[in-house]
Amino acid sequence: MPIDAAKAVAAEPRTGEITWSHKDVQLYHLGVGAAGNPDKHSPATDPDELRYTLESRLHVLPSFATVAGAGSPGVISGLSMPGVEVDLARVLHGGQTLRLHRPIPVEGKALATGRIAAVYDKGKAAILVMRTEVADADGPLWTNDAQIFVRGEGGWGGDRGPSTRLEPPTGPPDKTVERPIREDQALLYRLCGDWNPLHADPEFAKLAGFDRPILHGLCTYGMTLKAVVDTLLGGDVACVRSYTTRFAGVVFPSETLRIRMWRREGGVQVAVSAVERDDAPVLADTIVEHS
Secondary structure (H helix, E strand, C coil): CCECHHHHHHCCCEEEEEEECHHHHHHHHHHCCCCCCCCCCCHHHCHHHHHHHCHHHCCCCHHHHHCCCCCCCCCCHHHHCCCECCCHHHEEEEEEEEEECCCCCCCEEEEEEEEEEEEEECCCEEEEEEEEEEEECCEEEEEEEEEEEEECCCCCCCCCCCCCCCCCCCCCCCEEEEEECCCCHHHHHHCCCCCCHHHCCHHHHHHCCCCCCCCCHHHHHHHHHHHHHHHHCCCCHHHEEEEEEEECCCCCCCCEEEEEEEEECCEEEEEEEEHHHCCEEEEEEEEEEEC
């Protein structure tokens, strides 16, 4: 079996230094649609958008943590851990959980420690949970859990893992917004450090079962958090405490995201779909917890 669950979980963590600057933050924000808000009359220079793009006013969207240091957040690095040997074309990003310990600084240097926290047997697939813990000189900054879905690698009788399904929200959403995706969105987002050819190479996409390259799930993840922060959290990135999602379907560049939001105590429940494909689910079981 290409995945040795016991060996993968027992492997020594990998620790390395990561750094980032305001340029990395600005590039990430552009990659998730900053300065392109269709709800604004002058989107590129609107004061609310300049908080994402102008260094003198810059704040950091918490989902930047998934690319800080220009590294893919566990999806690629997890595949090189001991006990893991799989075909990249069989790999999909199944879900993401981000826990913030304090606001992310615009410039930073930190130690990132990565390990496989769990391996789950889903029958026809395996799920690797790649955990990355990041801390700087002042203490913990964030913890990322990337759920890596590997088709065809389950069935060894292992633990199926916990259920992450949420009760469906009741009543109409408190807010619904639509966010168009640029045709070159995936090519721009790749510059943040996730170089998986699935998002750029048509031939590789066909090997993975898609008729054309798909958008990074984490790009949709960032676009969604930005919509929640801007519309229901008053633009306050510092109030976000955690952000969890399950990637329920793919997104293609040039499509439109429909983002529905329901307020709940201490958080916002979110559902994201693709408008042009009859509201096909994109993000599910999604919660933004905030103070």
